[in-house]
Amino acid sequence: MMSDGGGTANGGVDASTPQHYVTRIYIQFLWGDLNDNAQAGSVDASLLLKFDAELVDSFPGYPVEDYPEYYPDPIHPWLNFPTAADVNNDDIAGTLDASLIMQQYALLIDDFPADTDQDQWGPDEPLPAGKVSMRSVARTMSVSVDAVGDSYYVNFKIDNANQLSGLRLVLIYDPSHVSVDELETQWLVPNGMIVTNNLEPGRFIIAGALMSPLGDGASDLVQVKFNRKENVGASILISVDQEMTQINDGQIQLASNSIHVIDVSSPTEVREWMVH
């Protein structure tokens, strides 16, 4: 097990010299193994999605008490993560990494992009220039809402799903107005995995990862059904948290970080954002 090497690496240093730093000797880690069971697999992919959906704030193989430097922000611990989680080396522990771990587990790929010497172990040298960043084509994601009786169907669509393999969608709603009923992801379930978080009243997080990326063409992404509560008037607000909502861990970005309000009094209205 990895250990703190503090003090053991100072051979040759005069013992009287003050040491104003804490050192940890980083031994090798297995890329993508977040529960410390010596393999990267579906449990690790599931942990990543739970981490991305803010259901867990650390990984069993890297507990906070042993690795405080990985989680320096207790308010937003999911902004930081052990290097082993970032198997595509884009500085995010997210849905793309979960997708890659599932792909390797299913023997669709041999190695992770971050594992540049292809020995399954890290740390590795940074990827050569030009290998990490692949610019996404311009495309548009839209969200619409349809009212049917006392139910509201919020639909996420994208006009070009090419290379889409991970997403996190975050909806904000007034829990005194509506409740989340069900989620439909016909394209996602057979080909990947999904984690939802409705623990905090008024916020619904969906994190999903695909085994293989989607192809060219328009695609429905997710439909969330809300039910209106009894004795609630017309002023019902459901909105998208654009700062938290990401496609491919932000490689396909929403244009701004403002929160768009879905006005259910005019259900035909469609909100569109340019993404790039």
Ligand SMILES: [Ca+2]
């Ligand atoms: Ca594991």
Ligand SMILES: [Ca+2]
């Ligand atoms: Ca990553």
Ligand SMILES: [Ca+2]
């Ligand atoms: Ca390696």
